[in-house]
Amino acid sequence: MRIAIVGGGLAGLTTAWLLDDEHEVVVLEAARHAGGHAHSVRAQGVTVDLGAQYLSPTGFPAHGRLLRLLGLSGADLMPAPLTLTVTGPDRAAPMLVTPHLPDERRGDREPVTGRPWKALSTFLAAAAKFQATDPSWEIPLADLVEPLPLARETKDWLLYPLLAHHVRCANEQAPGVSARAAIDFCLSVSAASGEHAPLWSALVPGSQDVARRLADALPHGAVRTGSPVGALRRDHGRFEVVDAAGRAVVADCVVLAVPAPAALSLLSPLAGTHRLRLALGAFTYTPAEVAVHLDPAYQPADRRHWSAVNLQVHDGWAEAAHWYGPALGVDVFKSWITYRDRPPAEVVAQRSFRQLVVTPAAVRARNTLAARQGHGGIYLAGSHLTGSDSQESAVRSALAVAELLTPHAARLRELTDGIVSPA
Structure with a gap:
């Protein structure tokens, strides 16, 4: 199948990396570089992130395995x-x-x-x-x-x-x-x-290095940066994903690896997505301004x-x-x-985010979305869909999509072998 993935953050890129074993994937990322919230900068001779940088050796087993499969360990x-x-x-x-x-x-x-x-x-x-x-x-x-x-x-x-x-x-x-x-x-x-x-x-190399390694592991041209998606259409069981420049990607199914409000906006014109949109509307976000400084x-x-x-x-x-x-x-x-x-x-870099608040309403919405995963060819990925909205959450959400679309793929087995699914 040809699969369009909207969003080139950790969840979208990991999904693409897993699906690439058996399917043709195209990732559309609005920013000029892959990585989503990953934004690494140099300061005082080291690389630091405006997004998440600290990792749990025990609490992030799937993310840790992904790093090792990408060649990151030891001195990294x-x-x-x-x-x-x-x-x-x-x-x-x-x-x-x-x-x-x-x-x-x-x-x-x-x-x-x-x-x-x-x-x-x-x-x-x-x-x-x-x-x-x-x-x-x-x-x-x-x-x-x-x-x-x-x-x-x-x-x-x-x-x-x-x-x-x-x-x-x-x-x-x-x-x-x-x-x-x-x-x-x-x-x-x-x-x-x-x-x-x-x-x-x-x-040590920063989170953007993870995004780069995932993107480099995909076929040339599979990741299209600077391509914000402006419209999502469905006709006779196939999807047309149109970016802001009017370029269209035709796909058999679509993975929306973007925050809940963005997914809700893209699904609004599509018939049969009412329950998905209601659930996506239950997620609450707060604004955050983050600065790296000296x-x-x-x-x-x-x-x-x-x-x-x-x-x-x-x-x-x-x-x-x-x-x-x-x-x-x-x-x-x-x-x-x-x-x-x-x-x-002494600001080195500054960025605005919208950060998820995991409320009981959001948890109920997650359960609704999980039950409808893949209905009508629409899949969802992202750190907001499971756990505490961490790097591990992003990888787990990609695994959930891959288990439906490529249950026997080699990369999926490599990433999940011996790792217990979260409650």
Whole structure:
């Protein structure tokens, strides 16, 4: 079959890579380069990403396998201890600086623990028990947090903001998000021991390198960048995908590997897609402005309180400033600046995103979309469709499409052999 894939991000490119074993694929990407949200830049001699860069060695098994199949491993993955600092609006005195014994032995770090650290430990223990029961993704976070014997102030100024940061919503929205989405990520970045930060990995060549490797593995001309899709038509069982320049791709089926609002817009003219469109309309997004910069604009005043993730709770939001010193050895920062009182002074690059909020309504919509996958020749892929909206989610969504269209393909077997499907 000839398959048109709309969207050349990680989900779309992985889908194309998997389907290429048995089908002719054409990927149409609106941006001038493949990769979707992947946007890597150079700063202080290292590559950093405006999108996701940290990877979980244990929590991202399918994504990790994909990297190895693409030739990325070893020196391409730098250990990244994910220490955490949480401050209030003035950033003067941190309420929490998590321990990391190697830094403390060198005199580089001064933990701030006390009651907030005990409260976080209490929450993580409760979250682990909750997760072990394999709960529904539709249960709201408040059902887990509110029964805990913790002070109201702790819940409102530490737990809910921390979890709001993980699921990318306003602090006041956090009680209503999917508890499973919030804790799955939170538990994956919790420490194995109280004295050491959780160890993730930083992708040294950047996420755009992954996109390039996927695109290079496809036939010449299969990935068409600078081709925003303006219309999707269906006639006698075949599709015509038309880009903004009027160029058309005729295909037997189509994979929409784009965020829910974009998929909804493309499906609007097509008869028989009412249920799909209703489900796609249930996904909620929030705006995010992210900057890579060289000045420590949002770091605590005392360098010994700096962490890989520095979370400031202010004005109803929790915004992070990532410091790449622990992973890459340089004073380069990536900060969410959507609601900050001032921008950073030494900006290297800046980009706007719309980030998914995984609510129970979104989880119900996922179930509807999964049940209708492939109906009428329409398939969906993207990190919004499964899990906690991560790199692993994007790869898993591509696997779901490939299992329907190429169930016996060699690449599919290579990528899934021994990997357990998520609940």
